[in-house]
Every structure is written in C-alpha cells, then in structure tokens.
Amino acid sequence: MKTVNKWGIGVAVAGLMLSSCTKNFADLNTSPVITQDPPPELLITQSVKSIVDRDFDWFYDAYQYQLQWMQFGVASPGTSPTGLFSPTNTNDFYNALYKNIGRNLVEIQDVVARKPQDQQAQYSNLVAIAQILKVYSSWRVSDANGSIPYTEAWQARSDANFTPKYDTQELMFATWDAELKKAVETLASGLPTQVSYGANDIFYSGDGAKWAKAGNVLRLKIAMRLLKRSPEKVTAVAKDVLASKAGLFESNGDEWKFVSAAINFARGGNWSMDNNPLSASKNMVDYMVDNKDPRLNLFFEKNSYTKALFDSLKLAGIYSSTAQYVDRRYVGLPSSPDKRTNPAYSNVFTVKKYAMVFNGKTINRNADTISPLQRRLFNLDAENGSNNGARYTQPILTYAEQCFMLAELAVRGMAEGDAKTYYEKGITASVNAYDAMGSLAKIQDYAPLDAAALQAYIATPAVAFTGATDVLLEKINIQNFLNHFKSPWEAWGAWKRAGVPKVDGILPMEPMVSSGQTVAIPRRWALPQPSIANQTNWRNAIIDMQKTGEYGANDNDFTGRVWWDKK
Template sequence: MKNINKWGLGVAVAGMMLSACTKNFEDLNKNPQVSENVPPEMLITQSEKGIVDRDFDWFYDAYSYQLQWLQFGVAAPGSSSTGLFSPTNTNDFYNAFYKGIGRNLVEIESVVAKRPEGERAQYSSLIAIAKILKVYSAWRASDANGSMPYTNAFQARSDANYTPTYDTQEKLFPLWDAELKAAVATLQSTLPTQASPGNAEIFYSGDIAKWAKAGNVLRIKLAMRVLKRTPDEAKAIIADAMSVKNGLFVSNADDWKFLSADQSFGRSGNWAMDNSPLSAGKNMLDYMQNNSDPRLNIFYEKNSYTKELIDSLIKGGAFPATAQYNDQRYIGLPANPDRRDQAADAAVFKVKRYTMKFTVNGKVQEITRTLDTVSAVQRRLFNLDAENGTNNGARYTQPILSYAEQCFMLAELSVRGIISGDPATYYNNGVEASIKAYDDMAREAKIRDYAPLAATAITDYLAKPGIAFTGSADEQLEKINIQNFLNLFKSPWEAWGAWKRTGIPKEDSKLLPLERMTVSGQPVAIPRRWALPQPTIANQTNWRNAITEMQKTGEYGNGDNDFTGRVWWDKK
C-alpha cells in the first residue's frame, strides 16, 4: 500500500474528534478520549469522514477488483490480471465500522445522555441523523459480509461485553428499517430548537428535511435488497416509505453525497491508479459510444492518438507516410483474462512504443514514446492529481444515495407492479438526473477535455433504440438496471451489489453484454462476497457460529474464503 492521503475538509474540529484506532472489541472499553464538554453536534464529522475518506478501499477493493469484475475497467496493457479472482487486502470498511464509524456514532448518544436533562431535547435531530448514518454504515459493511455484530457490538465500554454475538441479516434488515423509520419520524416531527452541526456535518450541513428524505429512501433501497428473501415484508416497507409525506428526493439537489470543501482531498497516494492502471472495458465503452452516452468522456479518457501526434509519428518515421488519422479515440479492452493470450487480441494488449528520428542542426535525434491505443478509465474523476492536476479549485465528489438511483428503483418497482406511477417517467427522470450528476462531477473535478452538456444531449440519448423505454417488461427491467448500474460507476461497491441483486448486466444481453470470464480456458465466476473477518480469539466461537448459520442456506459456499458464495440477502 502507498502512503495514505491526508484528510482535508476545511472543518476545524480535529481536536474534538473521537479516536478511531481500536483493533478489537475489548479496545472499545479503553482510553475514552471524548470530553463531556465537547458539543455533541461536533462529534459527527469523524464518522462521516470515515465513510468517504477511504483511499485504501479505492486502491484495493475498487481499482484492483470491483471495477474489473464489473468490467468497467480492465488491467491496462503491460499490467497483469493475475489474482483477479482471489482478492486480498480488501473489505476494510467492515473493520472501519467497528474501529471508528459506528463506535463514534454510538458515542454521540452517550455524550448527549450525559448532558443536563433540560438540554437533551435539542439534540434529537442529531441523534436521528447519527442513527441513519449508523444503519447505512452497518448495512454497507454487512452487504458483502453477511452476519455481523450489531445489537451488542458497542457494549464493551458500557457493559464490558467483549464477545458480541453476530446478528443474521434476516434479523438485521427489519431492525435497520425500524431504526430508519423512527429516525425519519423524529426528523419530521415538531422539534424544539435544535443544535445544528452546520458545516461540521459534511453531507447536508445538518439540513433536517434532506436527512429525513435520505433515511426514507434508504429504507426503500434496503427493502429491495430482500425482495427475493422476504417479498411480503419488503413490499410492506416500500409501501410505507412511499406514503411518507415529503419523504422522497425530488431532484439532484437532494442527493446524499460528499463534495470536498478544500483542494487536498482525493489526491495521489492510494487515490491514484498508478500501480493498478485500468483501461476501459470494451463492452461497457462500446455500449456507451454506440448510444452516444453523454457520460462517455466522463467515464473514460480518449487514447493518445491526436492528429498532431500522428503527424509527428509520420514525420519521425515511426508511421508510414500513408498512415491516416482516425478520430475514433475511444477503444476498450476485452475483460476476459484469457483474451490477453489470444493471438487475435495480442496487438491491443501490447504496450506501444515508437522510436522517432528527427534531424536537428544536422544531427539525428531519437525520441521514444510510449502511447496508449486504448482508453483509460477517467483517472481524474478518482484522483484530482491525475492528468497533471494542480490545486486549481478541483473538488472531489462521492455519491452515497442519489435522486437518479431513487428514480431507477421506483421505475423497477412500478414495472413489477409493486408501486403505482408511470415507470417511463421514473426511468427518464433517472437517466436525466444521472447524466446531469456526472456532468457536475466532471466540472467539479476539472477533467481534461470537459465540455458542458449539450442542450439536446439527454433527449437525443433517450431517443436511441437501445435506451428508449420500450419493449416487454423484461426488456424494460433490463434497461432500467443497466442505467442504474452505469449510474453507480462512481460507487463500485454499490454497482457490485446492484449486479448481484438483478443479474444485470448479463452475459447473453443484446443491449450490454457482460463478457464471459475464463482463466486457462476454464470459466471463472465473479466473486459475490468477502470473507467474514476473524475477530480475536475470545470471540472466535461466535464468529464460527455465524458462518455455520450462514451456510444453512446452501448458498454461502464451501469454506470461509469461497468468494463466489452468497450472503443471506443474495438469494439465487
């Protein structure tokens, strides 16, 4: 791992933050570092920081595995795809939940409880926001791990409980929904004057109405995760959430996202793809290019072959005089690792080096250039130092839960007859919202060759036969979930979850086919879960019991490290 990039939010609350350096559950009972005089509203920053300041996860989980499994990216020419299906150094968000994120959110309640009774009511909204953050973080940790300590995970300090039991997802999902519902109700109730965290709360600056929407939309998302397992309960939750007044996002302005406040965030270190360079996945790029997707130049970079470069290569003798410039500068790589060894594909996977000779002042000079014939994944969207980036006002965006995703969820639910409403309207609104959101991300990141969104780009895109909301119910569902998948490009852990839930993109698709993956001629399944991290020896029994319980479904897989196995919600 490279050096960790330092945090920069422009919020001067570091001295008030909770410590997040514990390794084991017993450590949660030691060295409390929170003064009882610290304003509770200032304690939320550290947990929110822990959700988005995740360069280690980007380097390993995303760049090395998830973006490649999902075929958004492919190991670039000169790189190796060895070990792609045997992930290591991954899943750090699970540990972060216990070391800092969840621990600090629970501590907020403890700090409020120690305030004078007459002051506690002013922190009702803060505690509700903390509960939404805790549910989101726990669910994100559980999503690819399965069972996890939750109900008694943070009792080390209060009850000296160093061996928390593992709650099953079957228990956790209804519990999470109840906590979210209660938090939303609190935020929408008539509250006395509330202590606001202001800009110390990095997502919504303490905006209660927006947090209520975020919590309610999260209820719908979690309910959709369990539609296969507990359809009746999931449908009841969705109906209840849909009935909440002012409980849905109405535009991109409601998006739950992080936008960096200063220019030091998201730069170099593990944010960079230097040691794990990714080229565009061919099928993904071709789909976007064939349909004139306005997000194409935001997801992927053009290759190196400008007209000026071609002219230079001809002049230097590296190219013949008959060589022609091709303005098709978006080219992807096949995702299947075996394609790297096939003669028909060897040229595109080869690193291109050209030697040019020029005569200067009567002397011959040689210049060697290494060039990309294929497009790279848009590096500056993930690392603001890419493309020779400087502190020029560029800002980093990390979506958590968006209006676009909500629209795609509602479109799917409408097609399935679970909710009312016009699915075409939901779908079209989702596509428009996603394109505009990525347009904003590109502008904030100041990506190279950024051009503002053309006035007719979205309507033209929605008119394309492969995009327009037409066809049978199955075809409509595929179009919805392809667009939702693309929308989650900047949150690959979410795209991974969406793919597992829907099976889209799929290998036999006529719209966006997922390439069949093989190694040495043998089919290889894309991983579906992480290995549940081992706790300390004291809690090994509970950990083993959790794995044994998850294996009862018959879908968890053989052994602890069967990454192709499924957690409870991921039902076949």
C-alpha cells in the first residue's frame, strides 16, 4: 500500500501556508516573509482538498471494512477477509479534521475578525461557508467517534489551549444546529459586496445561495440522527428548515458534491482496489437483479463468463456436451466469512483456471463467474481507464437523500408533504445521479439510462410505495442506503440509524458468521488517543460515554455505540 496523494483540481494553494506544524509558531509570527494577514478567500483550499482527497480512507476504511460490513462487497476469490471485524489503520478523517480541515476554517474566521470593523461585513458569506464546512467535518468525525474536542478545539494558536475538552454529542448537536441556522440566515440575507471564494471553493465556487441550501440539508441530516434520542427536536428542526427562505435542494444540480476536472485525480495508488479486490455480495446483487434496479451496472461490473468463453470450455471438454449456458453476468458472493469454506458455496470462492488443449496446444483460461464492484467509480485508472478523460465524483449531500429524509419524516407524521412523491423523486434522483457518475467515469459498457426501466423499477412490488408503515419505512431506508454506495461511511451511518438493511428484510442483511460464531458488525471507531497533555480529558470522555452502558467496556470495543446510536 502506498500513501500517495494525487490532487488535480487546479485551485489556488495559498491556504497551504497555514497547514504547517505550529511547533515554531512564535518564529512564524515574526517572519518577514510570512504574512499575518493572508487573504481569507484563499485559506479554504487546504480544507476542501482534505475533505475529498481521501485515498487513505478509501484504502482502509472503505475497501477493507465499510463496503464489506455493509455487504456491498465481499473479499474476492483468492483473497482473505482476515481481520474484517478488528479494524486497523482506520479513522484518518479524525486526524484530518484537526490537522488540515478545521484549523484553516477557524483561521478564516480569525483573519476576518482581525480586520477593521468597516471591512468585516464584506466577508460575512466567507465566514458562514467556513462554518458549514467546519460543522460538516466535525459531525462526520463525531458520527463514528462520539465525544470529540469541538468548542475548545483549534485554540492552540489563539489561546495557547493545548488541552481542549471533549464535548458530548448531546451538546454538539445543539451547537451545530445553532451554528448552521445562523450561517444559513447570513447566506440567505442577500448581503451586498461580498468577497467570494471563487474557484478556491471546489464545491459551489462561492455561490452563497447554494451553500445556504446545503446548510439547511445538513441541519436536517444531523437532526435525523436524533430520532432515537429526541424526536421532538427532529420535528422542530424539520419544521424550521422547511420554512427557511433559503430553501432546500431542488434537483441534482443543487447537491453538494465534488466532480474532478483534472486527469490525475483518483488514479491508481491507494484509490485502486487491486490490493483489496472486492466482488459483489450475493444479497445485494440478487435484490438488484430481481427488481431490475437500473443502478446494477453502475454498482457492479459484468463477470467474464461470456457465451464465447462457455462454448470454448465446452468444446475443450471442461463442460459436458449437454451443459447449458446460463446468461447471467451479475453474480455475487455470500458475505459471511464461514461460507467461504461451506461446501454449498466454496466453489464460487475458488479462482477458476482451466487448461484447454486445442490442436495440441495448451491454452490457459479463467472462468470468472463473480462480478467485481464497478471499480472505475472509485479509481479512474481501473479497467484500462488511464488518460481517457474520465472524471471522478464524490457526493457529500445529495438531493436523493434529502427526498428520502422528507419521505421518512412525512410517514412518521413529523413533516408535511406527500411521502410517496418524496420517495419516488428520491429514487429518480439517485438513479440519475449514478447514471451521471458512470458516464463521467467512463465505466465499461456504459449505457444511457432507460427512462422506462426506471419507472418499471419504481413500480416493482419490492420497491413500490405500498404497505404498512413499517414496510414503507423499510423501503425508504433501503433506497437511502443504496444511494450511499459511493459514500460507504454514510451507508454505515444510515444502517446504524435505521436498522436497514436487516436480516430477513426486503433487502436482506446476511448474518456474519466467523469460526462458527455469529459476529456483530462494528458500529464505531476507537476514539484516538491524544498527546500526554490531554489524556485526562480523553479518558474522562470515554468514561462519560460508557455511562449509557452501550459504548462498550473499553475504547476498542468496535461493536459499542456512540450516544446518538441508541438501541
């Protein structure tokens, strides 16, 4: 594994000046070549870069664990799932929050605050956007870590505070909502003569109106985590967001995402699955095949088991003369580790190599009946994709997810609106979004979306918006879960919140059995241990989280739960 970072967005890099170590910060303060008043519109670069340039997270968190825990993928034949439930080298987004993301966002706010009073107003939108980015990044870290430093974080420069307290999620959820609401109101107020981030903002190019919508969607998303803790707060936030003049996403064109423009982003290195090859999981593929999900070819590649290959194996005597070709090019593996040696399944976990003799000449052929994940969505070099002009997409907040959240709230009677309409708009948005991702990534065998196939999918009994309340909620959350395929950390969070997919559900979650024992899928990361100076606060945070009885007996109990993830 290589720790290679590739970046090709083509934005300014002036913000990098503030990402260096603060060990000699006093010297930097007096340096004649380093400005103490950098343009705040340039300081966003390192933060937004660090949110999406996450090849290390993909290599470890996603490929080795989250995609397999959520049963999108399975360790391919010829590889091993060893260590699947004892994660290592994960959770690097935690480090990025404090080293690269948060401190430049805080610096934007501090630089503006140091400007003359009559100049500060023109930077209001910059400060508000930085706040939304800071809340998103901190929430994403806390989502799987629990209590983290927030209100006192990043104070080493300003207040020489090297021992920030760890805030509870209960406190942070309220703080984040208030901060987001204020930021959205600022962005929606139409302030004149605002300085813009411009091209330094790789998401919205400094468009305050779009950032305001994203802030509202983020408020709603964070609030949804409180459904098991404080449903009345969820209702209040939903009502407030729906009444906001800033509005919500109106289409896929509004959503918060990154689309690369450069040819050298997300290519090879840690982006590649070659060292952690993943095949499709059986339950996922079967659900998508059975219901004719239009995203099937966007999530998974066809296997190599073509009719021509079958015929050559039959001609060579590998198969009997009466064997019949089964025309199914999407086939998955069981997710449970023990099924790799189960006689009923062991054959599909074997790499199939055949030596065929034609006219006295031996030809070696592979008959791969299992479908890989759609590798080029994650690594643009996959499947001979180098220098083909492909572009990488990373969703952050999507219009489809917004629709599914509103559908769920409507079904629960916590928000107004027609749940069926929200649900069907969500499916349509998700399918269209993945169609666009596949087209931009130039996946092999790409075919434009068939509108009739999409409508047929929505009408399929397992998908159609019919059934009792519990069935409707399950269907909504299945579609929300599938929509997070390209953001497996989000799929992990959605599964924890809603309990969907579930064992024996419409989209079944396969029980994971290892060495004869049913194994619980991990639900959190271990809270990283800080330097010696702040270990007391760290230990107190863990002790506090253990009071619920659900966090686990020790900080490395990955099956424990953080505060919002209540049983």
